[in-house]
Every structure is written in structure tokens, then in C-alpha cells.
Amino acid sequence: MNETQLFASRKDLYESGLHNSYQRGIGRAKDGTDNMSIVLSGGYVDDEDFGNTIIYTGEGGREPSTGTQVASQVITGGNKDLIEAFESGAPVYVTRGSNHKSKYSPTEGYSYAGRFYISEHWIEVGRDGFDIIRFKLVKEQPSIEPIDSSVRNDTQRVEYTSTRMVRDTKVTKRVKEIYDFKCQVCGVQINLPTGNKYAEGAHIRPLGMPHNGPDVIENILCLCPNHHLMFDKYCYSINPNTFKIEGLKGYLIVDEEHKIERSHLQYHYDNYLAHE
Secondary structure (H helix, E strand, O other): OOOEEOOOOOHHHHHHHOOOOOOOOEEEOOOOOEEEEEOOOOOOOEEEEEOOEEEEOOOOOEEOOOOOOOOOOOOHHHHHHHHHHHHHOOOOOEEEOOOOOOOOOOOOOEEEEEEEEEEEEEEEEEOOOOEEEEEEEOOOOOOOOOOOOOOOOOOHHHHHHHHHHHOOHHHHHHHHHOOOOOOOOOOOOEEEEOEEOEEEEEEEOOOOOOOEEOOOOEEEEEHHHHHHHHHHHHOOOEEEOOOOOOHHHOOOOOOOOOOHHHHHHHHHHHHHHHHH
């Protein structure tokens, strides 16, 4: 799907496979990915659009004829699906409609805006006095400049969140499944309010230049957020010969199904020693 691709109607949008509902703002793509999809069409007065960052209001509690919020929103249906997309780091397809009050909206019809990631979600009291569920979406590849300075988050946090989510590939998910989402350093399993489990996939040898680490199971660890950040910042490392955790106590938990490439551990370990 090309960014800025135009659709004359919701019917065209539906038939393209981008959004599986003629009316609902929250849906799913029908392109084989099962990714979440949202359409911004001016239905909620609390929505904010800064181009590369969008503050999106969840669904429910609105009077259809007037658009007024008459009840609080709850974490069910599409709201729960979006929270699960946040938890798993899955992308969300975003489309803007001409009724969406934003300078980035098309003058008529609908335009595809690209893939976004949910960096956080929260509940607050909306303009009509009822609780609403809010989602902050950050574009995968920023293409609109500048982002309005009133966005409620610092650039560093957005960049870190976006990068982590983009790296959550099929092999990363497989490593998490092997350990049942338990950290290989501390053994902690994080249970989320939606009933899902949470862990992060940490590449031992980082992806991209200048490290050129591969996105393969042999180069990935299953870690809790704290030990992921500490690993990336060289607060500790793993002895490639003994799996002893240098800088912390104990040994790395390794399942026999998870064959870690020792050369990748050696690469991280050498960098860890250089930082001492």
C-alpha cells in the first residue's frame, strides 16, 4: 500500500483490504497480516493530529447522531485490540478521511497515511466529561515535518519506542514463546491487564550499521524491559564460554531449544569490557 493513496469512499477502502468495516473507526486489514487499522473521520472531538504523531480516541460511549460523548469508554472490542497491538508491538494502519479536521487530511475521500506504532495508552476525562481511552501513535517512517512542538512526549522516548517495536519480528516472538515470556536474566514474567504476557526481544549483536547483527533466533535474548535496557547500555554482559552474567549475579537461563551463537555473545562481551 502506497502512502497518500486515495480512496473515493469507505466502500473502496473496504474493498482494497485496508480496513474491514464500512463504519467503525477501528478495524483490521484484510491483507493477510491481521494488523489493526484505524480511520480518522472526525468522529471524536478529542482526537489530535500532529502529522507523524497522532493522539487517537478509542471507541464507544458516543451518541451517533450528535457525536457527543454520553458514557465512559471501556477496554473492550476495538479498544482492547489496540491495547494488544501496543503490547505486541504490532503496526497499525492509519487512514485519514476528509471529515477529519486536520491539515494532513485529504480534501475529499480518504488517504492512506502509513504504518504507525502505539507508544502508549491511557485513560483521561474527555471534553464531554466522560472517561475516554487515548492512544499515542508514532509513524514508523516520519515523513511530515515539523512535528508540532506541543506533542506530549520527548523525541528520545518516541525514537526508542518506535525502534523497539519495529524490531519485534517473527523470530523475536518465537524466542519469547520458548521462554514463556520470562526474562533469561531474572526469570520475571510480566502479566498485563489484558491477560497477555510481556517481554522484549534483545538483539545481542545490534541490527544495522555498524554492527550488522542478523535478525535470527541465535542473536536474540528474551528479556524484561529493565534488563533489556541494561544490556543495551552495557551494564552487564554474558560470558560466551560459561553463560555467567558479568556485572550481575547468576547465569543466563538457556533453553535447549534456543541455540545462541557464541560469536554474537563474544561481540557484546568485548564491547562490555571496553566500557568498563
